[in-house]
Amino acid sequence: MKTIKRKQQLAGWGFLLPASILIAIMSFYPILQAIFMSFKTGSSANLQWANPLTYNYSRMFKDALFLRSVGNTFLYLIIQVPIMLILAILLAQLLNNKDLKFRGLFRTMVFLPCATALVSYSLIFKSLFATQGLVNTILVNLGIFETNYNFLGNTNSARAIIIIALIWRWTGYNMVFYLAGLQNIEYSVYEAAKIDGANSWKTFWRITVPLLKPTIIMTVIMSINGTLQLFDESVNLTSGGPANSTITMSHYIYNNSFGQGVANFGYASAMSFFVFVLVAILSRISMKVGDKRD
Amino acid sequence: MTKKNKSATQRRLIPTYIFLIIVSFISVFPLYWMISAATNNTVDVATGKLTFGTYAAQNFANLLSRTDLWGTLWNSFKYAGVQTIVALFVCSLAGFGFELYHDKGKDIVFNILLLAMMVPAVATMIPLFKMMSSFGLLNTVWAFILPTISTPFLIMMFRQNSRNFPVDILEAARIDGVSEFGIFFRMYMPVMKSTYAAAAVITFMNAWNAYMWPKVVMTDNRAQTMPMLIANLAAGYTVDYGVLMMGVLFCSIPTMIIFFVLQKQFAEGITGSVK
Numbered sequence: 001m002k003t004i005k006r007k008q009q010l011a012g013w014g015f016l017l018p019a020s021i022l023i024a025i026m027s028f029y030p031i032l033q034a035i036f037m038s039f040k041t042g043s044s045a046n047l048q049w050a051n052p053l054t055y056n057y058s059r060m061f062k063d064a065l066f067l068r069s070v071g072n073t074f075l076y077l078i079i080q081v082p083i084m085l086i087l088a089i090l091l092a093q094l095l096n097n098k099d100l101k102f103r104g105l106f107r108t109m110v111f112l113p114c115a116t117a118l119v120s121y122s123l124i125f126k127s128l129f130a131t132q133g134l135v136n137t138i139l140v141n142l143g144i145f146e147t148n149y150n151f152l153g154n155t156n157s158a159r160a161i162i163i164i165a166l167i168w169r170w171t172g173y174n175m176v177f178y179l180a181g182l183q184n185i186e187y188s189v190y191e192a193a194k195i196d197g198a199n200s201w202k203t204f205w206r207i208t209v210p211l212l213k214p215t216i217i218m219t220v221i222m223s224i225n226g227t228l229q230l231f232d233e234s235v236n237l238t239s240g241g242p243a244n245s246t247i248t249m250s251h252y253i254y255n256n257s258f259g260q261g262v263a264n265f266g267y268a269s270a271m272s273f274f275v276f277v278l279v280a281i282l283s284r285i286s287m288k289v290g291d292k293r294d
Numbered sequence: 295m296t297k298k299n300k301s302a303t304q305r306r307l308i309p310t311y312i313f314l315i316i317v318s319f320i321s322v323f324p325l326y327w328m329i330s331a332a333t334n335n336t337v338d339v340a341t342g343k344l345t346f347g348t349y350a351a352q353n354f355a356n357l358l359s360r361t362d363l364w365g366t367l368w369n370s371f372k373y374a375g376v377q378t379i380v381a382l383f384v385c386s387l388a389g390f391g392f393e394l395y396h397d398k399g400k401d402i403v404f405n406i407l408l409l410a411m412m413v414p415a416v417a418t419m420i421p422l423f424k425m426m427s428s429f430g431l432l433n434t435v436w437a438f439i440l441p442t443i444s445t446p447f448l449i450m451m452f453r454q455n456s457r458n459f460p461v462d463i464l465e466a467a468r469i470d471g472v473s474e475f476g477i478f479f480r481m482y483m484p485v486m487k488s489t490y491a492a493a494a495v496i497t498f499m500n501a502w503n504a505y506m507w508p509k510v511v512m513t514d515n516r517a518q519t520m521p522m523l524i525a526n527l528a529a530g531y532t533v534d535y536g537v538l539m540m541g542v543l544f545c546s547i548p549t550m551i552i553f554f555v556l557q558k559q560f561a562e563g564i565t566g567s568v569k
Contacts, residue, residue, distance in 0.1 A: 007474075008395060008468075008474065009395060009397065011391075011395065011474035011475070012391045012394070012395020012396075012397075012400065012474075013391070013395075013400070014391070014474075015387045015388060015390055015391025015395065015474075015478070016387070016388040016391035016392055016400065016403065018384050018387065018388070018444070019384050019385055019387065019388035019407075019444040019449055020388065020403060020407060020444075022384065022440075022443055022444035023407050023410050023444050023445075023446070026418070026422065026440060026441045026442075026443075026444070027410040027413045027418060027441075028409075028410065028413075029421075030417075030418035030421035030422050030425070031413050031417055031418055031421075033421035033424075034417050034418065034420060034421050037420065037421065044424075091314075091317065094310050094313070094314060095314075097307070097310070099303045099304070099307060100307060100310065100311075101304075106314045106318055108557065109317075109318035109321050109322050110314075110317055110318060110321050111553075111557070111561070112321050112322055112325060112553070113321055113324075113325075114553065114560075114564075115325075115546065115549050115550045115552075115553030115554070116324075116325060116546050116549065116550075117502060117503050117520070117521060117542075117545045117546050117549050118503040118505060118521065119503075119505050119521035119522075119524055119525050119545065120328075120521075120524065120542045120545045120546045121324070123524060123525070123528050123538065123542050124324050124325075124327070124328050124539075124542060125324070126528065127331070127339070127528075127533075127535055127538065127539065128324065128327065130340075130533075130535075132340040133340065134327065134339075134342045134344075137340070137341060137342035138342060141342075168320070168321070168324065172321065173564060176561045176564050176565060177564070177565055180561070180565045225412075225414075228414065229414045229415060229416060231416070231505070231506045232505045232506070232521075235505075235525070236525050236528065239529075249416070250414075250415075250416040250506070253416050253419075254416070254419075254506065254509075254510075257419070257420050258423075258509070258510050265420050268420060269417075269420055269421075272414070272416050272417040272419070272420070273417060275414050275416055275417055276412070276413060276414055276417040279412055279414050280412045283412060
């Protein structure tokens with residue numbers, strides 16, 4: 001009997017072995033290599049230990065462009081994530097109302113941006129907001145602007161468009177999580193609140209938000225994670241421009257390793273390790289904050 | 295509920311309807327515009343023509359002459375298809391192992407694997423590129439799929455959903471002398487059909503959308519993917535918006551079909567292990 005049990009346990013290990021080995025080789029081993037590489041300098045074929053060892057790190061914190069990419073990424077994070085998540089919860093709450101007609105249709109339409117491939121939507125927004133694009137044509141025709149405005153050629157408007165595009169693409173995505181979460185809340189809870197005379201504002205803050213807390217924490221972590229690694233939008237919507245003023249961390253790291261002829265693997269590794277640390281710290285913080293508010 | 299009550303409820307919902315209509319319009323409009331722009335010439339697109347035009351065939355012909363559309367579509371389908379099949383097999387096997395054979399040791403391994411969720415793609419990009427290049431795998435489907443075959447997300451998804459797997463079947467099958475592998479193939483896989491469907495949809499979508507990693511390892515034009523193709527179309531100094539939107543449309547057709555045909559599985563796939 002014991003040998004059968006052992007055999008089963010062994011089979012269990014066999015089942016999870018391929019996946020575990022792959023994660024070890026494709027995630028853990030490379031991140032260790034990246035840490036080593038971050039202490040080296042030189043061309044990709046001829047990496048030497050840096051002198052001093054922390055050379056790449058001290059260079060990083062003096063690199064105005066890198067610091068700007070960090071600043072930009074955080075700007076996108078701080079503005080886009082809260083707007084998007086609040087909008088997503090609000091939409092989920094509205095669509096969860098059983099009295100609402102065309103619920104399925106509304107849900108499909110709000111969710112629809114997720115059907116767009118990632119690079120596709122960046123290019124759609126780039127075209128819409130081009131100097132000779134639709135948005136300019138409409139604004140000029142309505143008399144709001146006198147001449148066409150170069151949205152993507154000015155730092156602040158270019159940043160704003162990245163944020164608008166992100167909100168457009170990901171709000172419906174996050175709404176799906178909240179709708180799934182709301183379905184676990186008994187509808188009678190809402191009916192009871194209604195009978196007790198709670199208005200929808202109160203119901204939202206006193207019932208929906210607390211009951212959705214685990215879902216909210218998860219979407220916050222996912223959004224932080226995703227925004228810190230923003231790449232496609234920076235590359236395709238603004239090309240990091242004008243003059244690198246909208247560039248994100250991932251985009252800058254890419255430029256330093258594969259993008260612009262110079263393969264600066266050591267320096268790029270140091271910056272990428274910095275991103276790794278940021279992701280780890282911010283995920284921990286959101287989990288801790290989530291735990292406390294019980 | 296009385297009729298009067300009902301109409302009062304609907305009246306109170308009027309602001310909600312207005313808000314939802316506005317949000318729906320904003321959500322749908324860019325996609326409508328993409329399709330209409332694909333049928334117009336670049337001048338009409340720029341001047342804000344919103345109706346469908348007659349340039350679809352012309353734009354399509356231009357796209358074909360400027361890019362290797364069919365070859366690239368085939369690449370994207372091939373990479374995403376192989377990725378989906380292999381990833382589902384490897385991760386479901388692991389989810390099955392973690393949940394139905396679980397013991398302390400395996401739980402520890404599981405928690406270690408979850409840490410991989412925190413590793414950003416950009417941090418492993420350079421070492422993985424060197425690895426792929428030293429094995430001569432650049433520009434092959436292997437370079438595309440290897441880093442993302444096994445993901446904590448998919449393993450967790452299968453593990454969580456395995457909770458509903460009836461353990462009695464397992465015991466009964468063992469008494470009948472079915473091997474452990476046989477149980478996986480003949481019992482687990484059929485029972486978990488809906489999880490497989492959701493996992494397949496989300497994996498295919500992610501693989502189809504992948505941009506940074508293919509840009510790194512697919513250095514040969516003949517190995518490029520659809521997102522790379524349309525990004526290149528937009529990178530020139532003079533952009534033909536009609537042709538560009540035709541390309542964007544082709545890049546979005548598979549994801550749109552999945553969205554409309556398999557919306558339920560897509561939504562389940564996104565939320566994955568959250569139950």
